[in-house]
Amino acid sequence: MTGTEPGNEAGTEAGTAGARSADRLTSVLRPVRAGNGFEEALEQILQVVRLGLVPAGGRLPAERELAERLGISRVTLREVLKVLQDQGLIESRRGRYGGTFVLPRTDAGGEDELRRRVAAVDIEDVLRFREVLEVGAAGLCAAHGLGGAGADRLREALDRTRDAPLGEYRRLDTLFHLTVAELCGSPSLAARYAGVRASVNELLDCIPLLVRNLEHSQRQHTALVEAVLDGDADGAREIMREHCAGTAALLRGFLT
CATH class of the missing domain: 1.10.10.10 (Winged helix-like DNA-binding domain superfamily/Winged helix DNA-binding domain)
Incomplete structure (x- = not known):
């Protein structure tokens, strides 16, 4: 034949x-x-x-x-x-x-709805502003040092994210990052971060929860807390920068 x-x-x-x-x-x-x-x-x-x-x-x-x-x-x-x-x-x-x-795309309204939800958001602006604030907050926490109460708050916020149910992880992850911002000593930065985090969460809600990514994020959280409590400002900034870059990569991949 x-x-x-x-x-x-x-x-x-x-x-x-x-x-x-x-x-x-x-x-x-x-x-x-x-x-x-x-x-x-x-x-x-x-x-x-x-x-x-x-x-x-x-x-x-x-x-x-x-x-x-x-x-x-x-x-x-x-x-x-x-x-x-x-x-x-x-x-x-x-x-x-x-x-x-x-595979061929089977939209059924899902892709159009996704576009509508993110159309009003400048994704790159949100991600860059988030990185500036988070990296700065991490560096300030480490450089200025955390007292006993502050260190306990940070450890507790980290502990709550460990073994969290999948459906609760993003909420507890948000609280962990807000804790870092609140402990940096700048109420203005913390207020700005709360606003940008709300925008980040709206974007995160458009993409799936990936267990591999969450496990990786958790390791980065742990390393960040160790750097902050050790007073390693450069290390804390670098870990947070890498952490933000990982989230940004997922959001760009799924949404842009």
């Missing part, structure tokens, strides 16, 4: 489309930073899908190639792909013409 078997035409065409798009991926897929590997890898592959660099029905590069391009392990990559599969954006197929394929 010559030519392409009818049952394999879709797989062959999808594979060809994936090959044609490979050169266009260079501008999007790049090695991620070690601190936020999962979040930044997810952001980049979401960009590939949402920008249509691999069209619906097209095949993403093989796992080995994706992992090498992103500079992450195959284990981390599979966790990223699992998130995208759970969101109905891709599917994995086995067999000779298998691989990871981009």
Whole structure:
């Protein structure tokens, strides 16, 4: 029998489309930073899908190639792909013409509603302002030092986020970050932060809760508290900057 078997035409065409798009991926897929590997890898592959660099029905590069391009392990990559599969954006197929394929979008009003919810928000402005305030607050807490009561408040806020039910995590996470802002010694900064955090939470409510991201955030919270209580201002600022960057990567990936 010559030519392409009818049952394999879709797989062959999808594979060809994936090959044609490979050169266009260079501008999007790049090695991620070690601190936020999962979040930044997810952001980049979401960009590939949402920008249509691999069209619906097209095949993403093989796992080995994706992992090498992103500079992450195959284990981390599979966790990223699992998130995208759970969101109905891709599917994995086995067999000779298998691989990871981009699924057609089924809007049903969801995407339009999402656009309406974020249309009035300047996402980049919110994320940058949030980073300035949070990094500054963390540095001030560490530089000025926390008394016994302040240190206890910070530890208690951290403890409440540990083993929190999934549905409660974002609320307790918000309270932890508000505590850092309130303890920095600047009521003006704390008030501004409360406002920007409300905007951040509206954006976070538009994206799924990802267990891998929450576990990573919790490790960063713990490191931040240790740096603050040790009086390590530079360390506290750097940890908070990296923490904000991880959240920003997820929000940009899902919402922009």
